[in-house]
Amino acid sequence: MDPVLVAVLSSWAWRPDAGLALVLLAVGYSVGWWRLRRRAPGGSAASVGRAAAYLTGLLTVGVALLSPLDSLSAMLFSAHMVQHELLTMIAAPLLLLGNPLPVFLWALPGSLRRRAPSALARAAPLRGVLALILRPTVTWPLYMVTVWSWHFPSLYQTALRSELVHDLQHVTILTVGLLFWWPVVAPAPRLRPPAPYWSRILYVLAAAIPHMILVAPVALLRDEVLYPYYLAAPRILGLSVLRDQASGWVLMGFIDGLVFASTALVLVARMLESEERLALRRERVALTRAGARPHIPLSE
Amino acid sequence: VRAALTLLGVLFLLPPPAGAVHGGVDRLSREAAGPYLISAWTRPEPATTAGVVLSVAVMRPDGAPVLDAIVEVTAEPLAPSGTVVRLPATREASPNRLYYAVELPLSTVGRWRIRVAANGAAGAGQANFEMSVARHDGAGIAVLVASAAVAIAALGWLARTRWGSRRRTPA
8 A cells, every 4th residue: 555645544633632522422412312212212302313413423523633634634725624524514414413402411410400401491591692693694604704714824824833723723613513504403402483494495505605606716726825834745645735725625615515505405305395294284174174074194 | 510521621621642733833844955855843832941842744856755764853952051952753753644753852941953854765864943942831821721710700700690680670
């Protein structure tokens, strides 16, 4: 095997802080999921799908931050973009699909579990703060501004030079990623009724458009190195700094486009499903009122 | 729960391992060194007497990494006091296995000249740079802990005030 490839594949970033935090979250979720599942075996709160989504989300964070991808991201802009995309576009929605709040509540000891929901009671300050920051009108611009700000050359290069700023970069983009996907996935706590599907579709598509508009011209820069930090790094995979830069932006646009488009399609399917359900219910009510015996099964 | 939160807090404060994956401040950028190009990065910034981690990339003229070189680092204080430090930088010491890394115990405050020498199949070469080393006084950690304590206290106070005012307000 190529020695450079062997060296890359053996470049694991052992970070006890990140690694143990991920293990702790996985154990906490698994304990809660197991207890909740024993309590309500058929319930959707502790379904296998939700557990798989959450644990895959954690695994994705691990791959992004601890695997050789992290080492590569110090040498290749494109690898760094893949790392950011894994955090914001893959890990964040998967973690929310796991519906973690009720599951983690069940991981707590009984007395604490009974007291914890009071933190989200109507007059509780935490509820007010959450209700404010989880509004789509807050999460959308917060995500856009945070993600794009980190790509300004001066800020981006500061992150590459300082481990602390680099950690802050990853923590903030994962956090705004979670906030961005919150109104789309609508996990607990549901502080207000979930947004209608059409508005979620618009929300996702509205995020795709500025990404495309901003990514395309930057990707086409052919003779300007935006991040000179990478000039010092060894060249691997036969990529020059400029080619790597263009590939990074193209990859970012491609992954964003793919995730946003597939999310919009899923939401359209869900919207059609729910409209069909609603139409069937209306039809059944109308038939019942007219005195006819409905031929529609009651548990469709 | 308290224990878990404490553990998370401790984990958050744990420093990353020596020879970080990300290079730190770039000191040499593809500096010609005989048949090689050498890049070098140091961390933390600012460099202090607590120790400096130096990461080195040895490359062929086309930028491809050289993985079988012997890299030796010599740190020499520019002030008359202080001791010359000479240590090998190895790939095993670096989490990024395309780099060579070494932790330099630079015990004297002031300017230092760092010489990186690479010796491999293509020949030998060396490159130098100078850097300043400041006194390590632990102020950074103290400021971090103090800021965290102030932030937690402020949040607690805010939550208490809001909670109290909401409870006093009749429904």
